[in-house]
Amino acid sequence: MQARAIRPSRGPADRRRTIAAVLSALYPGLGQAFNRDPRYVVVFGLPLSALAVLAMLLVQGFGGQLLPVLVKPDTLLALLFLNGLLLTWRLFAVGQAFVAGASGPIGRVGAAGLLVASALTVAPQVGAGMIGWRLYETARDICVSCSVVARAPENGDSRQAARGGGAPPLFPGDDPGVVPGPTPQLKGRLNILLIGVDSRPSRDHALTDTMIVASVDPVGETLSMLSVPRDIVDMPLPNGQTYPQKINSMLSHVNANPDDPMFDWANGSGTRALQDSIGTMLGVPIHYYAKVDLPGFIDVVDALGGINVNVPKPLRAPGYADFGLFGFTVEKGRHHFDGREALAYARIRKAVGESDFTRAERQQQVIVALRAAALEGGALGLLGRLNGLLDASDNALRTDVPPEHFSDLALLAEQIDRGRVTSLVLQWPFITEATEEERGYVEIPDIPTIQEMARRLFPPEGTPPEAWVPEGPITSPSAEPTGGDASPRGSSDPTGDAATQGPEVAEP
Numbered sequence: 001m002q003a004r005a006i007r008p009s010r011g012p013a014d015r016r017r018t019i020a021a022v023l024s025a026l027y028p029g030l031g032q033a034f035n036r037d038p039r040y041v042v043v044f045g046l047p048l049s050a051l052a053v054l055a056m057l058l059v060q061g062f063g064g065q066l067l068p069v070l071v072k073p074d075t076l077l078a079l080l081f082l083n084g085l086l087l088t089w090r091l092f093a094v095g096q097a098f099v100a101g102a103s104g105p106i107g108r109v110g111a112a113g114l115l116v117a118s119a120l121t122v123a124p125q126v127g128a129g130m131i132g133w134r135l136y137e138t139a140r141d142i143c144v145s146c147s148v149v150a151r152a153p154e155n156g157d158s159r160q161a162a163r164g165g166g167a168p169p170l171f172p173g174d175d176p177g178v179v180p181g182p183t184p185q186l187k188g189r190l191n192i193l194l195i196g197v198d199s200r201p202s203r204d205h206a207l208t209d210t211m212i213v214a215s216v217d218p219v220g221e222t223l224s225m226l227s228v229p230r231d232i233v234d235m236p237l238p239n240g241q242t243y244p245q246k247i248n249s250m251l252s253h254v255n256a257n258p259d260d261p262m263f264d265w266a267n268g269s270g271t272r273a274l275q276d277s278i279g280t281m282l283g284v285p286i287h288y289y290a291k292v293d294l295p296g297f298i299d300v301v302d303a304l305g306g307i308n309v310n311v312p313k314p315l316r317a318p319g320y321a322d323f324g325l326f327g328f329t330v331e332k333g334r335h336h337f338d339g340r341e342a343l344a345y346a347r348i349r350k351a352v353g354e355s356d357f358t359r360a361e362r363q364q365q366v367i368v369a370l371r372a373a374a375l376e377g378g379a380l381g382l383l384g385r386l387n388g389l390l391d392a393s394d395n396a397l398r399t400d401v402p403p404e405h406f407s408d409l410a411l412l413a414e415q416i417d418r419g420r421v422t423s424l425v426l427q428w429p430f431i432t433e434a435t436e437e438e439r440g441y442v443e444i445p446d447i448p449t450i451q452e453m454a455r456r457l458f459p460p461e462g463t464p465p466e467a468w469v470p471e472g473p474i475t476s477p478s479a480e481p482t483g484g485d486a487s488p489r490g491s492s493d494p495t496g497d498a499a500t501q502g503p504e505v506a507e508p
Contacts, residue, residue: 011109013102018113020101024093025120031097040100044093048086072403073143076136080129087125094121138394141168144178145400170293170398171199171206175255177271177400182285188461190216190409191284192401193275194367195291196346197251207248208274209294210346210363213286216409219461225367225423226457227360228278232431233442236280239265243277246442250274283451284458288401294347296396298323298339300370303392306338307369309345315362317351320344342366357427364423422465424457426450429470 024031029045032038094117098110106114169176174197184190196210211228230248237243241262243250251270254260258268266273271289279286292300301307311330320328328344337345346366349359401409430450431443449470456468 011107013104014107014110014113017098017101017106017110018117021094021098021114021117022120024097025090025117028090028093031093031101035097035100037100040096044089044096047089051086072406073136073139074403076132076139080132080136083125083129083132087122090121090125091118094118134390138390139403141394142397142399143401143403144176144398145402170291170396171197173206173252173255174199175269175271177269177289177291177398179267179269179272181272181275182279182287184285184287187218189458190218190288190405191279191286191458192216193278193286193289195251195271195274195289196294196297196363197291198294206252208251209248211247211274211278212360212363212367213278213282213284214367215284215458215465217461217465220464222420222422222465224457224465225364225421226282226454227364227423227425229357229360229426229431229443231441231443232281232426232445233439234444235277236447237262237265238276238280245439247274247277250277281445281447281450282454282458284454288399288405290397290399290401293396294343295323296392298343299392300389300396301337301339301342301373303389304370304373305376306336307342307366307373308334308336309342309365309369310334311345315345315348315351315354317344317348317354320348320351322347342369357425360425361423364425368421422457422467424453424467424469 020031020034022031023034024044027045028048029041029043032040032044094114098114098117192214194210194212194214195208197206198209199206207230209230211230213224213226213228215224215226216222217224228247230246232247233244235243235247235250239262243262245253251274254263254266254268254270254273257263263273266276271291275286275289311332311334314329314331316329318327318329320326323340323343325340325344328341328348330341330345346363347359348362349355426445429446430453431445433441433443435441452470453468456466459465
């Protein structure tokens with residue numbers, strides 16, 4: 001009978017290797033400390049510690065501005081590359097801790113331990129990479145100027161460049177909205193047209209029922225907002241012609257009729273046509289746009305956890321029935337709205353005592369409330385709501401604001417409080433209401449009066465804006481307001497005081 005050699009147990013060595021590897025998987029350098037190897041503790045632990053400290057400083061320093069900085073597509077690609085480098089570094093740290101943990105052959109326990117440590121290393125990095133890639137794709141979809149070259153080739157077809165490629169359209173028949181417009185001056189006013197589009201399947205064309213010019217003064221750190229009614233007709237165009245139909249049909253008309261000679265300057269883009277036409281009426285350049293689809297608006301509000309609004313007067317619309325909400329009544333005071341309620345509050349105009357003008361005021365309230373909800377909790381608060389926001393924003397939002405302006409706008413959004421917001425609704429005496437046989441109810445603009453108002457509402461940088469409203473029309477002295485609810489001060493407040501104040505929003 002021949003004696004069989006007894007192999008020494010690899011259990012203690014494998015356990016030591018596994019412990020060292022798992023510790024380095026949790027944090028590079030810990031496994032090296034377990035192995036009592038101070039040199040590699042510094043090599044593997046110091047870079048990640050410095051990176052963690054830098055991340056904490058960025059979160060504390062940027063606050064609510066951090067996410068807009070990070071969602072720039074180029075920044076996201078750089079972070080994805082950094083994530084790959086970090087994964088490689090961590091795997092190398094795990095391998096070094098495992099190998100240095102003990103000498104001799106590796107047993108089955110050690111092999112299993114190495115697999116566990118590797119999984120602990122790879123899983124969070126892959127998860128972060130997936131979130132980063134999803135952010136990148138969403139940023140490209142929302143920011144149409146991020147995924148295509150906005151300016152047409154010098155020797156190419158500008159209309160083809162305007163209508164081809166880029167982010168997916170917000171709704172069927174929409175244009176990419178990348179035809180370039182006026183370029184803002186360095187540290188000058190930034191004028192953005194906020195567009196709310198009703199494109200439900202029940203309609204054969206989309207209507208821009210919400211149009212608000214938001215003007216940011218980076219020097220004076222103020223925000224001016226002007227609501228443009230949807231029923232304005234005879235809109236002056238940049239080529240000297242006028243658009244006879246209601247302005248809320250212009251975007252769809254140009255997109256459906258890109259060869260209309262009246263809009264040859266828009267290169268087939270209904271979005272560009274709407275921006276330039278409103279800019280011509282006001283006498284100010286409209287640099288960029290931000291477009292939201294109304295059904296998607298509900299999801300955005302819900303993703304933010306709802307909004308808080310101080311309702312200035314009761315709003316009762318028992319006949320309201322839309323988007324699954326049947327009847328809407330809210331009393332004066334502080335209220336928290338979910339997405340459907342916020343949309344109802346912003347859309348109702350046929351209730352007693354309400355009109356298209358009072359609705360425009362409520363829409364401005366909702367915009368400021370959205371800003372407050374987005375800033376609540378700072379960067380960490382936004383990150384906690386990131387998953388829902390990505391789902392909602394991808395289908396609801398489009399903008400041509402360049403990524404380099406993201407952080408600037410976020411900074412101003414955080415710095416500009418409600419007291420620095422000046423808002424106005426374009427109504428009498430800036431427009432005259434009328435009912436015609438062919439066009440129905442229309443609102444006819446008084447262009448000189450409107451442009452004088454715009455000069456005061458959107459003054460040079462550093463000059464405080466003024467919600468100026470004359471006592472009566474300048475060029476149409478016979479005009480009288482026909483909407484009994486419309487206050488001549490651009491506000492539902494009959495004293496007119498609210499015309500020079502920011503929309504009232506409940507603090508979060």
